[in-house]
Amino acid sequence: RKEVEQDPGPFNVPEGATVAFNCTYSNSASQSFFWYRQDCRKEPKLLMSVYSSGNEDGRFTAQLNRASQYISLLIRDSKLSDSATYLCVVNRGWGSGTYKYIFGTGTRLKVLA
Amino acid sequence: GAGVSQSPSNKVTEKGKDVELRCDPISGHTALYWYRQSLGQGLEFLIYFQGNSAPDKSGLPSDRFSAERTGGSVSTLTIQRTQQEDSAVYLCASSLGSPRETQYFGPGTRLLVL
Numbered sequence: 001r002k003e004v005e006q007d008p009g010p011f012n013v014p015e016g017a018t019v020a021f022n023c024t025y026s027n028s029a030s031q032s033f034f035w036y037r038q039d040c041r042k043e044p045k046l047l048m049s050v051y052s053s054g055n056e057d058g059r060f061t062a063q064l065n066r067a068s069q070y071i072s073l074l075i076r077d078s079k080l081s082d083s084a085t086y087l088c089v090v091n092r093g094w095g096s097g098t099y100k101y102i103f104g105t106g107t108r109l110k111v112l113a
Numbered sequence: 114g115a116g117v118s119q120s121p122s123n124k125v126t127e128k129g130k131d132v133e134l135r136c137d138p139i140s141g142h143t144a145l146y147w148y149r150q151s152l153g154q155g156l157e158f159l160i161y162f163q164g165n166s167a168p169d170k171s172g173l174p175s176d177r178f179s180a181e182r183t184g185g186s187v188s189t190l191t192i193q194r195t196q197q198e199d200s201a202v203y204l205c206a207s208s209l210g211s212p213r214e215t216q217y218f219g220p221g222t223r224l225l226v227l
Contacts, residue, residue: 043219
């Protein structure tokens with residue numbers, strides 16, 4: 001079982017739809033959580049950090065459930081430009097006071113006109 | 114300020130040759146990661162450097178792969194006796210090393226082994 005798991009999709013949604021992705025992680029010592037976005041043939045870029053209280057950035061809302069060890073990303077009023085792969089990322093202790101990022105394999109979103 | 118840079122941006126080589134890929138992290142970033150991404154696939158972790166700690170090499174797929182980080186800054190990933198299955202995009206990322214810090218990626222090196 002992978003340490004960070006995501007549904008690979010693709011999620012095909014019409015423009016204006018609301019779409020949600022979930023991600024589960026297995027290491028309860030995970031410290032911090034992120035969503036990254038990766039466009040085709042480009043490097044991943046940070047979309048947003050995920051805070052325990054949940055956080056919102058425009059049309060994007062991220063939530064964390066530590067008890068159930070999952071993270072979610074909600075995209076409202078989806079745009080064509082939201083089409084990308086969304087990577088769930090967990091940062092956990094690795095040893096000797098250091099930390100390590102663990103990436104999920106990503107969920108592919110296609111927003112259709 | 115300058116982001117993570119990688120060179121070369123593209124590399125075509127013949128099977129059996131050695132290649133070196135370079136990564137210049139953001140100045141001051143103590144953590145440096147190498148990943149590999151094959152076409153249409155997720156990120157595959159290769160190796161992680163954090164400060165003066167021994168690197169985590171657990172992701173290196175074979176002993177043909179090695180990496181160094183000199184002076185806590187620039188890193189070189191070396192692939193010896195390249196094989197066609199080594200063809201992929203090799204991504205480098207750096208961060209400040211604390212758990213809440215963002216990881217920043219370079220543009221990657223596209224390696225094609227003929």
